[in-house]
Structures are given as structure tokens and as C-alpha cells.
Amino acid sequence: MYRYDEFDARFVAERTEQFRFQVERRLKGELSEDQFKPFRLMNGLYLQLHAYMLRIAVPYGTLSAPQLRMLAHIARKYDRGYGHFTTRQNLQFNWPKLKDVPDILAELATVEMHAIQTSGNCVRNVTSDHFAGADAEEVEDPRPVAELIRQWSSLHPEFSFLGRKFKIAVTASGHDRTALRYHDAGVEIVKNSDGRVGYRIYVGGGMGRTPYLSYVVAEFIEKPDLLAYLEAILRVFNESGRRDNIYKARIKILAHTLGVTAMRDRIEREFAEIKAAGTLEVPEKECARIEAYFAPPAFADLPETALPTGGALGDWVTSNTHPHRVRGYTIVTISLKPIGGVPGDASHEQLDGLAALLDDFSLGELRVSHEQNLVLPHVRIKDLPALHERLTALGLATPNAGLITDLICCPGLDYCDLANARSITIAQEISKRFADGARQHEIGDLKIKISGCVNACGHHHAGHIGILGVDKKGVEYYQLLIGGSAAEDASIGEILGPGFGEHEIADAVERVVDAYLKLRQPGERFLETSRRLGLEPFRTAAYGEQRDGAD
Amino acid sequence: MALIKNGTVASDPYTDVADDAVLPAGPVIVSLQRFRAERDGLLARNTPVGVRLAPDQSPEALGGDLDRLPLVVLEFAKFRDGRPLSWARLLRTRLKFTGEIRATGDFLYDQIAFMVRVGFDAFELPASVTPALFQRALGEMTLVYQPSTDGKKTIRELRD
Numbered sequence: 001m002y003r004y005d006e007f008d009a010r011f012v013a014e015r016t017e018q019f020r021f022q023v024e025r026r027l028k029g030e031l032s033e034d035q036f037k038p039f040r041l042m043n044g045l046y047l048q049l050h051a052y053m054l055r056i057a058v059p060y061g062t063l064s065a066p067q068l069r070m071l072a073h074i075a076r077k078y079d080r081g082y083g084h085f086t087t088r089q090n091l092q093f094n095w096p097k098l099k100d101v102p103d104i105l106a107e108l109a110t111v112e113m114h115a116i117q118t119s120g121n122c123v124r125n126v127t128s129d130h131f132a133g134a135d136a137e138e139v140e141d142p143r144p145v146a147e148l149i150r151q152w153s154s155l156h157p158e159f160s161f162l163g164r165k166f167k168i169a170v171t172a173s174g175h176d177r178t179a180l181r182y183h184d185a186g187v188e189i190v191k192n193s194d195g196r197v198g199y200r201i202y203v204g205g206g207m208g209r210t211p212y213l214s215y216v217v218a219e220f221i222e223k224p225d226l227l228a229y230l231e232a233i234l235r236v237f238n239e240s241g242r243r244d245n246i247y248k249a250r251i252k253i254l255a256h257t258l259g260v261t262a263m264r265d266r267i268e269r270e271f272a273e274i275k276a277a278g279t280l281e282v283p284e285k286e287c288a289r290i291e292a293y294f295a296p297p298a299f300a301d302l303p304e305t306a307l308p309t310g311g312a313l314g315d316w317v318t319s320n321t322h323p324h325r326v327r328g329y330t331i332v333t334i335s336l337k338p339i340g341g342v343p344g345d346a347s348h349e350q351l352d353g354l355a356a357l358l359d360d361f362s363l364g365e366l367r368v369s370h371e372q373n374l375v376l377p378h379v380r381i382k383d384l385p386a387l388h389e390r391l392t393a394l395g396l397a398t399p400n401a402g403l404i405t406d407l408i409c410c411p412g413l414d415y416c417d418l419a420n421a422r423s424i425t426i427a428q429e430i431s432k433r434f435a436d437g438a439r440q441h442e443i444g445d446l447k448i449k450i451s452g453c454v455n456a457c458g459h460h461h462a463g464h465i466g467i468l469g470v471d472k473k474g475v476e477y478y479q480l481l482i483g484g485s486a487a488e489d490a491s492i493g494e495i496l497g498p499g500f501g502e503h504e505i506a507d508a509v510e511r512v513v514d515a516y517l518k519l520r521q522p523g524e525r526f527l528e529t530s531r532r533l534g535l536e537p538f539r540t541a542a543y544g545e546q547r548d549g550a551d
Numbered sequence: 552m553a554l555i556k557n558g559t560v561a562s563d564p565y566t567d568v569a570d571d572a573v574l575p576a577g578p579v580i581v582s583l584q585r586f587r588a589e590r591d592g593l594l595a596r597n598t599p600v601g602v603r604l605a606p607d608q609s610p611e612a613l614g615g616d617l618d619r620l621p622l623v624v625l626e627f628a629k630f631r632d633g634r635p636l637s638w639a640r641l642l643r644t645r646l647k648f649t650g651e652i653r654a655t656g657d658f659l660y661d662q663i664a665f666m667v668r669v670g671f672d673a674f675e676l677p678a679s680v681t682p683a684l685f686q687r688a689l690g691e692m693t694l695v696y697q698p699s700t701d702g703k704k705t706i707r708e709l710r711d
Contacts, residue, residue, distance in 0.1 A: 011694045038630075279698035
């Protein structure tokens with residue numbers, strides 16, 4: 001993985017001291033909360049419902065054992081013993097004290113970590129495929145490009161006070177695991193007809209109050225021109241994005257108001273100038289320098305090995321492994337969705353426990369997925385029984401990756417001051433409802449995503465089944481959405497109808513799922529059945545009983 | 552209010568003139584609207600004229616007149632509104648403006664280093680920023696990842 005050189009290290013150290021001075025001035029009253037806010041946000045510090053929350057960057061979702069140990073240490077020393085992995089591959093601590101935050105950042109810096117641009121109206125921490133470097137299908141490892149973007153976007157002098165946040169994802173696989181088309185800008189690494197590697201660029205995706213999928217704004221950008229093209233997009237956004245209404249300020253609104261032709265023309269004009277100036281051109285040497293850090297680890301030459309079957313181990317292997325590009329290896333998803341648990345939470349014991357097994361079982365690497373799970377990218381198939389045992393002891397062997405209880409959920413009203421409704425409790429109830437493993441496997445690939453408000457941190461628009469918490473006169477209600485996807489077949493879910501009460505929503509989900517089981521054709525996933533049949537049969541299923549029971 | 556120019560405290564030869572005020576003698580700063588309305592007369596005075604742009608006014612609006620202006624003032628209406636950062640950059644790159652780019656309005660200590668990087672060379676300091684603090688702001692981050700109009704060597708160049 002990427003290692004800081006002296007320059008990266010000094011950059012992060014100076015950034016920490018800069019923030020320490022900001023905190024000092026805030027505590028002395030020299031900065032008002034209003035003035036402090038954008039600067040603390042750019043260093044990952046939110047003010048939530050009950051306390052500050054610190055969001056630590058995990059660039060493109062890659063973590064090492066020393067980094068995991070540091071996160072465990074911070075959870076113990078400065079927080080309440082646990083952290084929460086987010087839908088953007090980051091880690092949040094929910095209870096830090098303002099006065100401690102500079103020290104936390106200084107400790108993080110010792111393991112090449114920081115909280116830079118995990119929040120605020122700037123280019124956010126770049127995300128990528130959690131199977132990067134291990135997936136059989138990828139064109140090339142997307143992480144060097146993500147790292148290049150991370151460096152370019154860090155404290156960008158022109159783009160640190162944008163109209164709204166700006167999220168970039170990078171993927172290199174035909175199977176998209178980054179929710180690429182829901183990002184402000186997406187970079188898809190592709191090969192053109194000459195076999196040359198370059199980038200297809202998407203612009204204008206986003207969730208929130210007005211969801212949009214991005215469109216392709218450039219079919220093929222050459223490797224040396226990537227940063228020039230991204231800079232052009234950002235300049236158009238900074239100059240012309242709306243600033244009168246927070247809900248209209250993302251680039252998705254500008255992109256879809258202008259339309260692809262006008263948007264492309266605007267970007268091309270800037271791009272031509274930046275490219276001509278040449279200062280942002282990425283030299284081959286720099287690409288090679290960064291790529292060297294992501295060179296494949298020393299894989300052993302292993303024989304073809306069958307995956308273990310049968311029993312608890314077999315169930316877990318079926319749902320939680322994915323084909324690796326090297327013979328004898330597999331990719332393991334560690335579910336952070338124990339039945340009835342809080343999606344994405346990990347305790348300091350678990351973080352330490354994982355650090356202890358990384359070298360033995362995954363060539364030293366761990367990944368964070370945008371679905372709030374962890375991934376061991378390089379596991380020998382013959383090690384699976386031993387690994388399963390170790391994970392079981394840590395409470396991390398839930399056999400549900402990709403199944404209905406592997407749901408995404410935002411922190412909701414339990415933590416967040418933007419939320420209208422709780423989402424964790426709903427996630428827990430649905431998880432318990434579908435706890436039975438055989439039933440989960442029968443249902444198959446079904447993604448439920450839950451947000452506690454329209455800001456959509458729980459990706460409800462992109463759920464095969466989405467749930468959106470709303471507040472109606474002080475009472476929490478939950479709307480159901482059907483048919484969303486964040487994958488390569490991206491789509492925006494449609495609202496089924498009026499909301500359900502907090503004690504009705506799990507029943508409604510169950511009725512929708514039962515209807516799917518009755519209606520599906522052989523081999524059809526929930527998403528495909530809902531696309532084939534439309535909303536109506538699910539609407540009937542969801543509301544039938546409730547209507548009967550009402551008045 | 553202190554004016555910092557090219558890094559040091561400087562006296563300000565300009566008078567910032569409201570749209571409905573009578574033009575005083577000597578160098579003046581006027582809004583884009585007034586400049587447009589009184590362009591010929593202002594340029595014929597043979598006294599330096601600066602134009603003040605609001606955050607939603609691109610300097611491209613000045614067109615060919617830019618060659619005759621020694622000063623463009625970019626106004627920060629709210630410190631969170633970062634459009635002037637792009638306008639300064641545009642002035643220095645596409646428009647090849649070599650005159651003074653001055654910041655006025657609601658900006659904070661914490662933004663000064665960014666502003667210098669994109670081409671501002673003069674600052675009407677807000678009350679919260681002393682000249683000493685201004686200097687401190689420039690030294691907080693000694694390394695940069697992006698090339699910009701300040702020509703500062705990037706981390707990539709330092710690696711070579």
C-alpha cells in the first residue's frame with residue numbers, strides 16, 4: 001500500500017498543527033462557531049446531536065495492521081471503545097472531546113492517517129473498489145489513481161470553499177462496487193480499442209433530496225490528462241454551481257440543468273487551457289512511483305484448491321468469499337452486520353483482533369467497503385477454516401455478505417442532528433426478522449439500505465429495497481422505495497407509497513420480500529423481478545394487510 | 552483596516568467609491584456596474600481605476616478593458632463562498648492579468664494561504680487579522696501538492 005515519504009508526512013504534521021491553532025482560537029472565543037465550522041469540517045470534525053464526531057479518512061478503503069491498532073487505541077483512549085465504518089470507507093468516532101482532537105490527529109499521523117477532507121464543502125476523501133488488486137476482472141488496480149487524486153485534491157487552493165461537497169470514486173472493474181454513478185464525479189479505468197488504458201469520466205451523480213445518476217462527460221481521457229480534466233470539472237462547478245440553496249448546490253443540479261452537451265463544452269474549454277499550460281500533466285515517472293507502492297504482494301504459487309463446504313464454515317464461505325485473480329486465493333468479506341447489531345460498528349477488541357490476523361491471513365492488508373463491511377483481500381483458500389475460527393472468536397464471522405441482513409444504515413437520530421428518524425433500530429429489527437440463514441440464502445442477493453433523513457447517507461435511493469425515515473408532526477415514519485441499485489446497473493428506487501410507522505416497517509418489508517419469493521422466475525434477483533413487474537405487485541403486498549387493518 | 556500588498560503593509564492610494572457618490576480626485580475603485588455605465592469617462596481621467604467584482608461576477612465581463620486596469624478587487628461576500636478563488640486564478644491564467652488582485656470583504660485568517668496561491672497579491676485585512684497574523688498564515692503549510700499561479704514548487708517537483 002501507499003507509504004508516506006518525508007513530504008507527505010510533513011504535510012500531515014503541519015496540517016495537524018494548523019488545526020491545533022484553529023481549535024485554540026475556537027476555545028478562546030477568537031473564532032465563532034460559524035467561522036470555525038468549515039475548518040473543523042475540513043478536518044473531519046462534525047458537531048452532532050450529543051457530541052462531536054470525528055471522521056477519519058481511510059483513503060480508498062485500504063488499512064494496515066498498525067493503522068488498525070491505532071484506531072483501536074483511539075477508540076479506547078479518546079472514545080467509548082468502538083468506531084463506526086461509513087458508506088464512504090471512512091471510520092467515525094462518535095464521542096471525542098474538542099480539546100483532544102488535535103492530539104488524536106497527531107497520533108493518527110504517526111501511522112500515516114488523518115481526517116483531511118472527510119467533510120466540508122471540498123473534494124472529499126476519494127473512494128475506490130474494496131476488491132482492488134484482488135478482483136479477477138479489473139483493468140488495473142484503481143488505487144494508484146485514487147492516490148493521485150487524493151494528493152491533488154488535498155488542500156486545493158481553488159477548491160476548498162465550493163458551493164457544496166464533491167465526492168469522487170474510482171473503479172476499474174465492470175462490476176461496480178463503488179456506487180460510481182451516485183458520485184459527483186466518477187472515474188472508470190477502461191481500455192480503449194487500441195488497448196490503451198485511460199479514463200471514462202462521469203459527472204453529476206448524487207443522492208440526497210434530489211437523486212441523480214451521473215452521465216458520461218468524457219469517453220476516454222488519456223492517463224497524463226486526468227488531473228487536468230478533474231480540475232476543469234471542479235472549476236466549472238466552483239464558478240457556476242448554485243449557492244442560493246443548499247439542496248440545489250451539488251454539481252448534479254448544475255450538470256442536469258445544463259445537460260450533457262453544455263456541461264461538456266464548459267469543461268472542455270477549461271480542460272483545453274489547463275492541458276495547454278501543462279502544469280497538471282501527470283508524468284509517467286510519478287505514475288510509476290505511486291504504482292510501485294501498490295505492486296501485487298508476493299503471492300505463493302498454490303495449487304487449485306476447492307472451497308470448503310458444509311456446516312457453519314460452508315455457509316460463511318458461500319456468502320462471504322469472492323473469486324480472487326490468483327489461483328489458490330480468495331477474497332473474504334468480514335460482515336459488520338451481526339444479527340441485531342449496529343451496522344458498521346467495530347469494537348476496539350475487534351480492531352485489535354483483526355490487526356493480529358492480517359499478516360497471517362491477508363498479506364497484511366484490510367479493506368473497508370462502502371457497504372460498511374471489511375474485506376481481507378488476499379486469503380489462501382486452505383486457510384479459510386482457521387480464519388473462520390479466528391473470526392468467530394472475534395464475533396466477526398456473520399455469514400451474510402450480500403444477503404438481506406447485510407444492510408446499509410446511517411447513524412440516524414441516535415447520533416445525527418440532521419436525522420428525522422432513527423435508522424439503527426429499524427435495521428436491527430429487520431436483521432432479526434430475517435435472521436434465519438436458510439431463509440436468507442433462499443432470498444438471495446437483496447440489498448436493503450436505510451437512511452434517517454433525505455440526505456441519504458444510508459443510500460436508500462440505491463437499495464433494492466430502500467427505507468427513508470421521515471418526521472411527520474413529531475412521529476417517525478418510514479417510506480419504502482423499490483428498485484434502486486448502486487452497481488453497474490445503477491438505478492434510483494421509486495417510493496412505494498405513504499410511510500409506515502416504526503412498528504409496521506419491518507412487517508411491510510417482509511410482505512414485499514414474500515411477494516418477491518412468490519413472483520420471481522428461476523434465477524431472478526429481487527432487483528430483476530421488481531424491474532420486470534414494476535411497483536404494483538409490491539405495493540399491493542406492502543399495503544394490503546395494513547389497509548385491511550386500518551379503519 | 553490594514554492593506555497588505557505583496558506581503559507587506561502598504562498605504563492605499565485608492566478611494567473606494569459607492570455607486571451614487573461623486574468621484575473624488577485620484578485613483579478610485581468602482582463597481583462593475585458603475586464601470587460599465589461610466590467606462591469612457593473613467594478611462595479618460597488618466598488616473599488609475601480599479602474595478603470591484605461581486606462573487607457572482609466573472610472577470611471575463613471586463614473583456615479587453617482589463618489591459619487598462621491596474622487593479623481588480625474581488626469581494627468575499629461570505630467567507631464560505633469560494634468563487635473569488637476561481638476568479639483570481641482565471642485572471643492570472645486565461646486573462647493574463649498582471650495588475651493587482653485585491654481581496655476585500657469577509658475572508659478569514661485561515662483562507663489567506665489559499666488566496667495567495669491562486670493569485671491575490673493585496674488584502675484589505677479584516678479586523679481579526681493583524682499584519683503579524685497575516686505573515687503567520689503564510690507559514691502554516693510549507694508544502695503543496697498542486698501547481699498554481701504562485702509558481703510554488705509542488706511536492707512532486709520536490710521529489711524529483
